[in-house]
Amino acid sequence: MDLNSRRRKLFSILTYGLTSLIGLFAFLYPFLWPAMVAQDGMAHSADAPLTLTVLVALCFIALLIEVQGDEVSTKFIALLGILVAINSVLRFVEIAIPIPGGFSPLFFLIILTGYVYGSRFGFLMGTLTLLVSAFITGGIGPWMPYQMFTAGWVGLLAPLCRPLVKIVGGEDSRFEVSVLAFVGAVWGLLYGVIMNVWFWPFATGPADQYWELGITIRETLRRYALFYSVTSLTWDISRAFGNAALLFLFGAPTLRVLRRFKRRFAFTHDSTAIETSGILEPGLHRCIR
């Protein structure tokens, strides 16, 4: 049974909403329900990482089915494939040139393509860049699904810059790149925060930096802030600074190129036009469509 556009939209909203709810719960539940976790005891915390990893993986699968859609457009696939290849090559730059801290040129193109080509493109760009670059550089590991999911979020949420850009003067204004650079800097820090959250509640170490059963939300946040500032902040600041610098310096010319090609890719193949024009014999149009 095929779907009409209204039903399709409803299911899309439901899928996005449910995956976001489960994902947020999986990442944040030690912060939200400290007392509840305290009741559960150590037996719970032992299997929690595995359960939550499986849940995040299932949400990721559902979101990927939704984002992928069922319209297999050659333009979409070719454009995405080539841009992922370019972005994966940029990761070689990260490996070849010893840049201090967590600076990575990966996010530059993920943010810009998400902003120009939309959430669906941005999500796939983030996810697949991490996957392909892991294949190329031999970086497959247990960290990869989380990196893919988080980088996907970076691209998925990039179009949220559009209202901000409208407020400061619209497309091609002086401040457009500044807004994107600011968002890039914020994501530089957020990426580290999210990547730490999935394992932090289950890790052990100094009492004032790690999560414990029964502590209050305020104490949880204080400990996480301390843990983050000791272990990750310096690293993530260099990523945030790098994102902002790249977007500020290269953002405007890259946006011009991406927009030019967006217009060029706006053509459609109409098989019926070929059939009615009489260029081809009837029936052959099916091979071209």
Add this chain to the structure above:
Amino acid sequence: MHPVTWVIWLAAVVIAISITHNPLYLVVLVLLGALLSQGVQSQEKALQVPISPLRFTLFLVPVTAVFNTITSNWGTTILLPEIQAPWFPALSYGPLTVEALVYGAINGLVLSALFTVFTVFNVAVPVRDLIRFIPRAFYPVAVVVSIALTFAPVTLRQLRQIREAQAVRGHRMRGIRDWLPLFIPLLTGGLERAFQLAESMTARGFSASSGPRQTLYTRLGLTTGLVALLVGLLLDKVWNITLWGRLGMALGAGLILTTVWSLGKYATYTVYRQHHWSFKDSLVLSGILFALGTLWILEPEIRAYTPYPTVTLPAFNPLVGSALLGFLSPLLVYIKKNKTFDVKT
């Protein structure tokens, strides 16, 4: 060797690493992984790892040990007493303990063992086999990954050509701004290539091929699966109704995976290099299961070593240590294939 055998090997060693904190067993696992990595690299025209697992271990273990000693002050065996410098807080630190040092070193060993086994997996399994693991339901995603992997070397070559062309024109790399004349031609060239690729794919009838098509039933399956997952999660974690919660989550997972399977039925594809399960794979599999089973069953208290509250020497059962050699069983296939293998020193 069949790629599925490698996936089982990877899963088994990761489980082995996660169920033991005994540093002696962890050292054995790191050494076995490093040996296997050398063996696989010497036989295959495979990816060369950027850093050898042993070098990584030798770097990481002291770093994590020192870091944990400085940041954690638990334990009873004092290395250095507490120092208080109220006039300069950065110089103040609590007592440095042997227990914290050992605990940090064990964490470093766990990370090194994980790095080692994933290095072996990366080297042993070709990228084309990894792409084949992408489920059929994600057929467009698999095509994108294939395109990206095919064009990555071309893009790298193009970057080199642009760099040479710009150098001939007098361009010098002095700062971050000097990357712009390299990046924009690379991006424009890549997008032109995407344009040509899209046209040639359409001309070859790519759009006409049947991909995974979503119907009302697949959409319902996906949405109901997500609702079941959420309800199961809430029952298990919020209301503490564990049995029903886990059943709900299992139902949700089943519905989502069934949807993936049913979407995959619509995707047609051709396999050019078929892998067949052989006797060697069964042999390797039995070695892996023997190693994991022995570690799992025998003496769980030896596996679960902790240096706290007072550090003790970790116990070592030679029987379990010998059984871990089962994880080396993939090496037998390589030795049999080429009689010997070279170990790089």
